[in-house]
Amino acid sequence: MAFSGGEPGRPEINVTPMIDVLLVLIIVFMVVVSMDKKQGETAEIPQPATDSRAPTPERTIVVQVEQGVQNQPPVLKINDEAVSWDQLRSRLQRIFLGRVEKVAFVKGDKDIAFEHMAEVIDIAHAAGVDHVGLITSEPKQEARVH
Numbered sequence: 001m002a003f004s005g006g007e008p009g010r011p012e013i014n015v016t017p018m019i020d021v022l023l024v025l026i027i028v029f030m031v032v033v034s035m036d037k038k039q040g041e042t043a044e045i046p047q048p049a050t051d052s053r054a055p056t057p058e059r060t061i062v063v064q065v066e067q068g069v070q071n072q073p074p075v076l077k078i079n080d081e082a083v084s085w086d087q088l089r090s091r092l093q094r095i096f097l098g099r100v101e102k103v104a105f106v107k108g109d110k111d112i113a114f115e116h117m118a119e120v121i122d123i124a125h126a127a128g129v130d131h132v133g134l135i136t137s138e139p140k141q142e143a144r145v146h
Helices: 016-035 088-095 114-126
Strands: 061-066 075-078 081-083 103-108 131-135
Touching: 061 088, 061 114, 075 088, 088 114, 103 114, 114 131
Parallel strands: 061 103, 103 131
Antiparallel strands: 061 075, 075 081
16 A cells, blocks of 8 residues: 655555456456356246146036937936936036136037926036036028029
């Protein structure tokens, strides 16, 4: 440290070398930070399960009410899988147990009495389904001759 002139007996510190050291340190830190290519946060994107054995659940649930044998109750199917009237409620409860959207559709043959449709809707509501929609069959387009 050098002492500059001034009042004799009162020393003054020369800060020029300290400023030089600070500037060199700033430059070194800037170079080190610019060499680090890893910037920002790393994001882990969820990947699909690799287990192909587990089938993906179907999003839309359709309860089909089909005409069966004469003088017998109609045949029920949930997404083309046959189910008995006794098992309908428990099956719907299992399906909608972990779902947020509790929506099901009921599709009936044109010959089915509405009382059977209403019974399916009632069972669905009892199983925890919030919204039940009705699906009608598409009207057949007749060929027009002009």
